[in-house]
Amino acid sequence: MTEKLSVNDYPVAEQRPELVRGGRGKRLDEITLDALQAGDAGIEDLRITPEALRRQAEISRAAGRAALADNFERAAEMALIPQQTIMEFYELLRPGRAADKQVLLDVAARLRDEFSAPRMAAFVEEAAEVYARRGLFKFRY
Amino acid sequence: MAANEAGQVNRWKRFEDWDNRPLRLDKFAADDPANGFSAFAGKADPKPAISMKSSAVTMMDGVAADDFDMIDTFIARHHLDPDIVEEAMAMPSSQVARMLVDMHVPRNELARLARGMTPAKLAEVVAQLNSLELAFAYSKMRARKTPGNQGHVTNAKDDPLQLAADAAIAVALGFDEIETTMRVARNSWSNALACCVGSAVGRAGTLFQCSSEEAEELEIGLAGFTSYAETVSVYGTENAFIDGDDTPWSKAWLAAAYASRGIKMRCTSGAAAELLMGFHEAKSLLYLEARCLCMQRAMGSQGTQNGGIDGAPLASTIPGGVRELLAENLLAVWLDLECASGNDARHSESEIRVGAKILPYLIAGSDLICSGFGTILKYDNSFNPSSFNGEELEDFLVLQRDFEADGGLKSVDEADALALRRRAVDALSAVFEELELSQPEEHMKQSVVAASGSLETTSFSPGEVTTISRNIEERQITVVDVIKALASRGFADEAENLLFLVKLRVSGDYLQTSAVIRGGKVLSAINDPNDYSGPGTGYRPSEARKEELAAIREVLDRKEVLRTEATFANDEARRIRYISMGEATRGNGQLEIVVGISPGYGEQLFRTLAGHPSSSVLMALRDGIEEAGGRMRVVRFIHTADTSFLGLSAATLAGSGVGIGLQAKGTCVIHQTGRLPHNNLELFSNAPITTLEHYCGFGRNAVAYARGEQPEPVVVPTMGEALGARFHARSALIFAVETAMTSDGAKPQEIGVEFLKEAAG
Numbered sequence: 001m002t003e004k005l006s007v008n009d010y011p012v013a014e015q016r017p018e019l020v021r022g023g024r025g026k027r028l029d030e031i032t033l034d035a036l037q038a039g040d041a042g043i044e045d046l047r048i049t050p051e052a053l054r055r056q057a058e059i060s061r062a063a064g065r066a067a068l069a070d071n072f073e074r075a076a077e078m079a080l081i082p083q084q085t086i087m088e089f090y091e092l093l094r095p096g097r098a099a100d101k102q103v104l105l106d107v108a109a110r111l112r113d114e115f116s117a118p119r120m121a122a123f124v125e126e127a128a129e130v131y132a133r134r135g136l137f138k139f140r141y
Numbered sequence: 142m143a144a145n146e147a148g149q150v151n152r153w154k155r156f157e158d159w160d161n162r163p164l165r166l167d168k169f170a171a172d173d174p175a176n177g178f179s180a181f182a183g184k185a186d187p188k189p190a191i192s193m194k195s196s197a198v199t200m201m202d203g204v205a206a207d208d209f210d211m212i213d214t215f216i217a218r219h220h221l222d223p224d225i226v227e228e229a230m231a232m233p234s235s236q237v238a239r240m241l242v243d244m245h246v247p248r249n250e251l252a253r254l255a256r257g258m259t260p261a262k263l264a265e266v267v268a269q270l271n272s273l274e275l276a277f278a279y280s281k282m283r284a285r286k287t288p289g290n291q292g293h294v295t296n297a298k299d300d301p302l303q304l305a306a307d308a309a310i311a312v313a314l315g316f317d318e319i320e321t322t323m324r325v326a327r328n329s330w331s332n333a334l335a336c337c338v339g340s341a342v343g344r345a346g347t348l349f350q351c352s353s354e355e356a357e358e359l360e361i362g363l364a365g366f367t368s369y370a371e372t373v374s375v376y377g378t379e380n381a382f383i384d385g386d387d388t389p390w391s392k393a394w395l396a397a398a399y400a401s402r403g404i405k406m407r408c409t410s411g412a413a414a415e416l417l418m419g420f421h422e423a424k425s426l427l428y429l430e431a432r433c434l435c436m437q438r439a440m441g442s443q444g445t446q447n448g449g450i451d452g453a454p455l456a457s458t459i460p461g462g463v464r465e466l467l468a469e470n471l472l473a474v475w476l477d478l479e480c481a482s483g484n485d486a487r488h489s490e491s492e493i494r495v496g497a498k499i500l501p502y503l504i505a506g507s508d509l510i511c512s513g514f515g516t517i518l519k520y521d522n523s524f525n526p527s528s529f530n531g532e533e534l535e536d537f538l539v540l541q542r543d544f545e546a547d548g549g550l551k552s553v554d555e556a557d558a559l560a561l562r563r564r565a566v567d568a569l570s571a572v573f574e575e576l577e578l579s580q581p582e583e584h585m586k587q588s589v590v591a592a593s594g595s596l597e598t599t600s601f602s603p604g605e606v607t608t609i610s611r612n613i614e615e616r617q618i619t620v621v622d623v624i625k626a627l628a629s630r631g632f633a634d635e636a637e638n639l640l641f642l643v644k645l646r647v648s649g650d651y652l653q654t655s656a657v658i659r660g661g662k663v664l665s666a667i668n669d670p671n672d673y674s675g676p677g678t679g680y681r682p683s684e685a686r687k688e689e690l691a692a693i694r695e696v697l698d699r700k701e702v703l704r705t706e707a708t709f710a711n712d713e714a715r716r717i718r719y720i721s722m723g724e725a726t727r728g729n730g731q732l733e734i735v736v737g738i739s740p741g742y743g744e745q746l747f748r749t750l751a752g753h754p755s756s757s758v759l760m761a762l763r764d765g766i767e768e769a770g771g772r773m774r775v776v777r778f779i780h781t782a783d784t785s786f787l788g789l790s791a792a793t794l795a796g797s798g799v800g801i802g803l804q805a806k807g808t809c810v811i812h813q814t815g816r817l818p819h820n821n822l823e824l825f826s827n828a829p830i831t832t833l834e835h836y837c838g839f840g841r842n843a844v845a846y847a848r849g850e851q852p853e854p855v856v857v858p859t860m861g862e863a864l865g866a867r868f869h870a871r872s873a874l875i876f877a878v879e880t881a882m883t884s885d886g887a888k889p890q891e892i893g894v895e896f897l898k899e900a901a902g
Binding site: 014060081126127140 | 249253364387398399628640648649654663
């Protein structure tokens, strides 16, 4: 994506519908009741894509909301991570779940290598460092 | 016992009256800053301070970076903008406080400065504003221009049919978001599916969430049933956060996870949560909330649900607690977050405290004025009773109308409400049948359609719902299956509405700050930014919206009053005949009492405000007069409709010099010649509570005055009813009918009154 969207491109579904694609590449006007009934469209087409999240990040940034944009960029990295993995890593980020710092560093490594998620990886590394300093690896249950 | 043995009273009974007010069920706590009971000034609240070294924070609010707890660290790294910090922290707090209430300082400039302020600085600034200034600043700083509202849809049985019916009603009332939760945790999937179907009835675009366990809530969202979440709670102290079983990083992970699934998300925090959990660090409600809100912005949450929330009742026990809730909501919008501004968990048993608390928000407007208005009855609210519930819904509608303030809601017509409930129940039943989840019977459906609350239904029990819920989860039913089921069973509109909502997640437009759906379009802080800059700017209800706000149930107008009166006219014709006998002159009987009736009396108006037929009042007066040995003569005046002048004019024509003035609405006066118009002998000004016996007594007394006696005046006892509220609209309309019938200089008409058989019987 070379073009950066601005607030004038928002709402993207109304202003720039040609940019919007479902999880399997369908245009919005292809995801219809008829298509669902015919089995030509399904729940996978109703997923947001990493591209859509990055576009929303561009709009947030243009509107002066960098923190929100950062979140959308992290979400873009997460969009293709399986649900089970997301919940597994979430659980490890909760206090006392990971036994030590290395567990979180391993999560970060997988995010970087397996899921091409460098932002999320850095985020987890930051957590690992803070958890270690604040003693959050103590056993809870 | 109010008196001791010596006969001295030991208590003023007024205190007993006060003891019995609902207010006294509320308990209040003393200010105790060392123990966390302080709204604005905790014993350990830090002074604002910052030190930076090459873009890194080395000290914040008196704590060195090495000693940062996880919250400090998160805020220092992800909230504070190093390019703004020095400028913002150097500004005197009093100056920033003034900028917040200065309409010439743009919202964006203030939002920029907030990104450079520490929690202690933000708290110090807003603490300088009084409640009016807080509300004004809130109005100026909130992100989206158009206000909205959120409602709870739950019931005590987790009955899916009732959830669907109540969701459809919530949509019709105008809620932008609806939220459900369960009595039995395992019923989450059923609750989600039922509300999802109900919210698709009537119109498309109402966002829906199912408050549940974190992992499950995401799963339900992923299946497409829900479109937003607000259960991502954060806390202002490290220990409270850990006690809540999360960290800023784990919560930020969830924030990204929701966005990555195209689900709108906001965080939750509120005053006194830390106090409830026992980890307050002797810090004030406001300072801890400032930390929560900085953290939420830092996590990249688009918004927050704050303003006490579950802690609101505790915050409200502390002096200034309710003002603090306003202050923390202001912090939220100043930090550029969407704000679902609390006003949910009911903070008081006093309806006055509840009404007073909502008012600043109603006038200021809010992204979502309540983060859970109870659309259902109190006992059906599975969160907890809200400030406003199904019971008080119309009170809220009237507050909107009173202040011409947009609280996001509108009235629902009775017939429409019934039809929507039926449609929702039928739609959900069709889905249940189509997906082989259950076969709801007709008696179940009918009971739900008619029921105000779950005590009146013969529908599913929580245990039966558990089976349905497990089936939905295990068979991995998604919103697509529901849409297809609706379509194949003839619920095409609902199928389209639901598809519209799920398609929103593909573009992600509603992930932006303060997004709601209005008229099929996403409306957010991006395309509907709050542009308040003084009178005439910012949000103003359109003429159409004002009409909607005004259109509450049972509104009187002149036409309605005359229509009602006309229905009484036939009955009166069978009871009394008024025979016009030409111009009235002065009589000469010593005990002759003239009753001077108003222009519309028995002509266009036939009942008093108390509901007595005009004929009955005249008969009661006659009975009293005759009982005392007098004689009644009736004269109609056309030149005036005013009681005093009716009475005085009647007295002037009476042989006794005593007259009774009588208006159609029942107001009645005894007058005497030679007195000043407004210095009458006796007056019944409270027509709505005047009985026929009172009128009869008036007749007796009139004769007594004619005899030169000093009778005991007839007193109409009032129990403090707000008679003005109950009757003045009708009273004024009736009186306007009378005044319109007056004619300057018209001569008094002698009226022969004939009571017919029915009246006598």
